[in-house]
Amino acid sequence: MAGKRKKSVIPGFGLTMGITTGYLGLIVLFPLACLFFQTLDVSLDTVQKTVFSGRALAAFGLSFGASFAAACVNTVFGFLVAWVLVRYTFPGRFLVDAMVDLPFALPTAVAGISLTFLYAQNGWLGKFLYGLGIPSVYSRIGVFIALIFIGLPFVVRTVQPVLVNFDTQVEEAAASLGASRFKAFTRVIMPEVLPSAITGFALAFARALGEYGSVVFISGNMPHRTEIVPLLIMTRLEEYDYLGAQILAVVMLVLSFCFLFLINFLQYWGQRHHRMQECVA
Amino acid sequence: MSGISQTPGNSRSVNESLPVRMLLIFTALLFLVLFLILPLVAVFYNAFHEGLPVYKQAITDPATIHAVILTFLAVFCAVPLNCAFGVAAAWAISKFRFRGKNALITLIDLPLTVSPVVSGTIFILIFGAHGLLGPWLSAHNIKIIFAIPGIVLVTIFVTLPFVARELLPVMTAQGNFDEEAALTLGASGWKTFLRITLPNIRWGLFYGVVLSVARAMGEFGAVSVVSGHIRGKTITMPLHVEILYNEYNFAAAFAVASLLTFVSIMTLGLKKYAEVKTARQNKELEDFMTEKRML
Amino acid sequence: MGIQIENISKFYGHFTALRDVSLDVQAGELVALLGPSGSGKTTLLRIIAGLESPDEGRVILSGEDAAYKNPRDRNVGFVFQHYALFRHMTVFENVAFGLKVRPRRDRLPKKEIFDRVFSLLKLVQLDFFAARYPAQLSGGQRQRVALARALAVEPKVLLLDEPFGALDAQVRKELRRWLKKLHEKIHVTSVFVTHDQEEALEVADRLVIMNNGAVEQIGTPEEIYHRPANPFVFRFLGDVNLFHCRTENGHYSFIGQGGDISDKDGSVRQVFIRPHLFDISLTPGNRESIQGSIQHINAAGPSVKVEIVSEWGGSVQVNIPQDRYQRLGLQKGMSVYLIPLQMSTFDETLPTEEQP
Numbered sequence: 001m002a003g004k005r006k007k008s009v010i011p012g013f014g015l016t017m018g019i020t021t022g023y024l025g026l027i028v029l030f031p032l033a034c035l036f037f038q039t040l041d042v043s044l045d046t047v048q049k050t051v052f053s054g055r056a057l058a059a060f061g062l063s064f065g066a067s068f069a070a071a072c073v074n075t076v077f078g079f080l081v082a083w084v085l086v087r088y089t090f091p092g093r094f095l096v097d098a099m100v101d102l103p104f105a106l107p108t109a110v111a112g113i114s115l116t117f118l119y120a121q122n123g124w125l126g127k128f129l130y131g132l133g134i135p136s137v138y139s140r141i142g143v144f145i146a147l148i149f150i151g152l153p154f155v156v157r158t159v160q161p162v163l164v165n166f167d168t169q170v171e172e173a174a175a176s177l178g179a180s181r182f183k184a185f186t187r188v189i190m191p192e193v194l195p196s197a198i199t200g201f202a203l204a205f206a207r208a209l210g211e212y213g214s215v216v217f218i219s220g221n222m223p224h225r226t227e228i229v230p231l232l233i234m235t236r237l238e239e240y241d242y243l244g245a246q247i248l249a250v251v252m253l254v255l256s257f258c259f260l261f262l263i264n265f266l267q268y269w270g271q272r273h274h275r276m277q278e279c280v281a
Numbered sequence: 282m283s284g285i286s287q288t289p290g291n292s293r294s295v296n297e298s299l300p301v302r303m304l305l306i307f308t309a310l311l312f313l314v315l316f317l318i319l320p321l322v323a324v325f326y327n328a329f330h331e332g333l334p335v336y337k338q339a340i341t342d343p344a345t346i347h348a349v350i351l352t353f354l355a356v357f358c359a360v361p362l363n364c365a366f367g368v369a370a371a372w373a374i375s376k377f378r379f380r381g382k383n384a385l386i387t388l389i390d391l392p393l394t395v396s397p398v399v400s401g402t403i404f405i406l407i408f409g410a411h412g413l414l415g416p417w418l419s420a421h422n423i424k425i426i427f428a429i430p431g432i433v434l435v436t437i438f439v440t441l442p443f444v445a446r447e448l449l450p451v452m453t454a455q456g457n458f459d460e461e462a463a464l465t466l467g468a469s470g471w472k473t474f475l476r477i478t479l480p481n482i483r484w485g486l487f488y489g490v491v492l493s494v495a496r497a498m499g500e501f502g503a504v505s506v507v508s509g510h511i512r513g514k515t516i517t518m519p520l521h522v523e524i525l526y527n528e529y530n531f532a533a534a535f536a537v538a539s540l541l542t543f544v545s546i547m548t549l550g551l552k553k554y555a556e557v558k559t560a561r562q563n564k565e566l567e568d569f570m571t572e573k574r575m576l
Numbered sequence: 577m578g579i580q581i582e583n584i585s586k587f588y589g590h591f592t593a594l595r596d597v598s599l600d601v602q603a604g605e606l607v608a609l610l611g612p613s614g615s616g617k618t619t620l621l622r623i624i625a626g627l628e629s630p631d632e633g634r635v636i637l638s639g640e641d642a643a644y645k646n647p648r649d650r651n652v653g654f655v656f657q658h659y660a661l662f663r664h665m666t667v668f669e670n671v672a673f674g675l676k677v678r679p680r681r682d683r684l685p686k687k688e689i690f691d692r693v694f695s696l697l698k699l700v701q702l703d704f705f706a707a708r709y710p711a712q713l714s715g716g717q718r719q720r721v722a723l724a725r726a727l728a729v730e731p732k733v734l735l736l737d738e739p740f741g742a743l744d745a746q747v748r749k750e751l752r753r754w755l756k757k758l759h760e761k762i763h764v765t766s767v768f769v770t771h772d773q774e775e776a777l778e779v780a781d782r783l784v785i786m787n788n789g790a791v792e793q794i795g796t797p798e799e800i801y802h803r804p805a806n807p808f809v810f811r812f813l814g815d816v817n818l819f820h821c822r823t824e825n826g827h828y829s830f831i832g833q834g835g836d837i838s839d840k841d842g843s844v845r846q847v848f849i850r851p852h853l854f855d856i857s858l859t860p861g862n863r864e865s866i867q868g869s870i871q872h873i874n875a876a877g878p879s880v881k882v883e884i885v886s887e888w889g890g891s892v893q894v895n896i897p898q899d900r901y902q903r904l905g906l907q908k909g910m911s912v913y914l915i916p917l918q919m920s921t922f923d924e925t926l927p928t929e930e931q932p
Contacts, residue, residue, distance in 0.1 A: 008378075009629075009646065009647055010376045010457055010460055011464075015369070016372040016373035017373045019370075023362075023366045023369075023370075024388055027437055031438075035407075038406060081312065084310075088306055098549050098550070098553045099313065099317055099318070099549065101552060102321065102549060106320075106321075106541075107501055107518075107522075108502065108519075109519040110522060113522065114323045114538070117327060118319055125315070125319065149316050210395065210399065212398045212505075213501035213519070217526065230397070230399070231398075237405060242405070242409070245402050245406075246402070249398075249402040252395075253395060256391070256396070263394075264387060459660050461654070461656070461660065462654065462725075463673070463677070465625055465650075465653070465726075466673055466725065466726075468648065468677040477662060480664040481663075562663075
């Protein structure tokens with residue numbers, strides 16, 4: 001056990017590291033490696049045909065478009081919710097704060113059927129929207145609505161701690177120097193919050209891109225129109241087109257990797273940004 | 282993460298005027314009502330809409346009960362394993378210095394970013410009939426895909442990060458001093474872990490487990506891919522909701538959904554509870570370090 | 577039960593935390609490791625405890641090489657800087673921990689554990705707080721719990737990392753006197769780390785002055801204070817004024833001020849004078865003196881602090897007794913002569929006073 005150079009006195013490195021790498025290898029790394037290994041055999045031509053077919057392109061278009069739009073909405077409202085929760089007191093604030101995490105905890109299938117009920121033509125909210133000529137279910141708008149729901153907590157939860165730690169003296173200083181409330185907000189508060197808001201946006205976008213459960217019920221699943229990529233993969237599997245499903249899955253996986261690195265980078269950037277601020281203070 | 286603990290000063294210069302404040306609160310709350318509260322209310326409204334007898338019948342239906350049992354089976358397989366993994370991973374990462382630590386953390390996070398459908402597809406492509414191990418498995422008469430092992434496997438994959446992610450920041454913040462103190466006092470590694478580390482991380486661990494349970498019960502996309510939807514055999518609760526819904530049996534679908542919703546509300550409550558507890562623990566830790574509390 | 581440290585080095589990547597450190601601690605001694613932050617003193621303490629392992633050299637505890645011994649087998653008591661008290665345990669449970677985690681065959685009966693813990697709590701005057709949690713105690717009380725906890729396992733060696741570092745100035749003073757008394761009572765071999773020279777000089781039997789991972793000087797408080805081995809030790813132990821001095825056949829004359837010596841022929845030396853080792857005179861007199869004018873006077877305190885601008889334009893700190901100040905009738909702006917009462921010189925390559 002004790003070599004000439006022991007690294008640390010805390011015991012259990014071998015055991016815990018063994019468990020960690022073994023388990024990760026078995027559950028995560030081995031399956032992923034298999035998938036990539038299998039995909040190496042696939043000819044580029046087939047990949048092109050699968051990914052650039054009209055139906056797949058439409059699905060990617062919808063997935064990206066709706067996810068982007070939903071993440072934008074969530075960034076604006078998520079910031080607002082975080083602001084209200086941190087800065088103001090009102091009855092039920094504690095409850096509202098707890099509720100924000102609901103989309104993390106609620107099974108997506110439950111969210112899907114509930115949203116479909118609400119936004120259907122004769123649903124509680126659909127009634128008004130259809131009255132305004134907005135088809136809120138079985139349409140791209142339906143996809144958009146479902147993705148807003150599942151991405152809602154991300155921006156709130158990334159921005160909230162930054163606002164909590166924000167030193168209000170800085171705002172007071174801005175005010176004492178004659179800045180209007182609006183100027184103080186855009187010049188002093190926004191730069192501080194921006195990195196975390198962007199991280200939240202990326203998290204919400206990544207989550208929306210892969211979402212399946214809540215969308216399938218509300219979208220209507222019409223090829224070329226309201227079909228998202230995860231659903232297309234599902235369809236391919238049901239048609240026993242495993243190769244098609246595999247290629248699309250690999251594309252989605254690569255996108256996930258990219259997002260993971262982007263998000264890690266953003267968090268690192270945000271922390272560094274923060275640390276620099278602390279150094280100044 | 283809790284933002285509730287601190288309310289900034291009421292100085293005029295940093296507060297909006299009352300009408301602006303009211304407008305902002307109103308807008309935020311309206312958004313939350315539309316996208317959070319109403320879906321929640323709708324679940325229970327539809328579940329009980331056709332009366333208690335219908336509700337009772339829906340949740341005591343043999344198919345429902347079977348789905349509940351299968352769901353709990355998946356939870357009981359996945360959560361303890363991921364819990365043990367999470368504790369081991371958090372210990373290895375937070376207590377030691379080694380190369381490739383960030384890569385390891387990224388790998389642990391991976392199942393969170395992968396689309397559930399893609400996760401399921403990966404396992405089909407390995408264990409399915411046409412998959413890499415498919416011929417070998419069928420030759421030995423082992424069925425993973427479209428069977429319970431597949432469901433358990435994807436559930437493990439999807440909930441793998443939660444315990445580790447909750448514990449990592451807690452253990453990193455606490456440092457090694459308590460463990461070192463216990464070791465110099467003659468405690469063995471196991472005793473140190475059980476008597477010192479475990480009590481220190483209990484709330485993080487508790488919340489990690491709660492989150493894993495909730496996610497394991499509610500996982501839909503990944504399970505849907507590998508289950509094959511064989512009635513009475515591979516149907517978990519979320520899949521059962523889907524089947525009932527697609528059969529236009531809305532009342533029953535929402536009744537089963539209400540059970541899952543109840544679990545998720547419990548999760549949120551327990552989260553808040555654990556958060557309040559950890560906040561208190563952290564405050565103690567901070568007081569310890571900064572010596573604020575002199576008697 | 578002494579500690580022998582033989583030629584220990586420790587590296588963190590390219591950073592050298594300890595460089596060839598050797599040290600003997602006699603049984604029953606109370607030794608202070610004193611140095612600025614980053615001097616390696618805490619690393620050395622952790623190596624003695626077995627919490628870090630040295631890259632080179634040996635630690636010998638009571639005649640036994642401890643290299644392959646875990647901290648749990650070394651029988652050392654370690655008091656952490658922030659105490660590392662177990663927050664989920666009461667004071668009693670904290671102190672009893674080391675006794676309760678022993679393997680069953682070595683474990684004391686419950687009654688004896690109880691008695692031992694209570695006698696220790698009495699020793700640290702905390703027997704009334706046995707049922708409290710650490711969060712309900714003051715800093716000084718926590719410190720004493722940590723000490724009792726470390727003593728409970730009857731260590732052969734007691735190690736304390738900045739034992740008073742996290743405390744208020746007032747509590748610090750009380751507690752270090754108390755620690756000195758406690759050590760006289762129980763006489764366990766002890767090593768403590770501090771960056772506060774006053775604390776080290778007051779409490780320790782012997783001091784080890786460390787800088788940049790190496791030992792600068794080892795000695796009793798008296799030796800160290802009155803015969804510092806080198807400029808670093810001299811400066812570290814208190815305020816000091818630096819001058820340049822030319823020596824020629826027994827005579828010396830001040831020729832400048834500050835740290836750097838431009839002269840290369842070897843006849844110019846650096847001279848160190850503590851603020852209280854000056855006398856102020858209004859006339860030049862016949863002894864070698866430094867001329868200057870008073871810039872600032874602070875008469876609040878046991879002695880009067882006078883800041884003087886010397887003939888070379890630098891500032892000189894001088895402390896003189898109150899009565900002397902009254903007698904001279906010093907005023908701001910007055911021209912005065914500084915007469916050194918005691919000077920120390922060090923040759924950069926060859927210390928004037930070698931340590932045994």
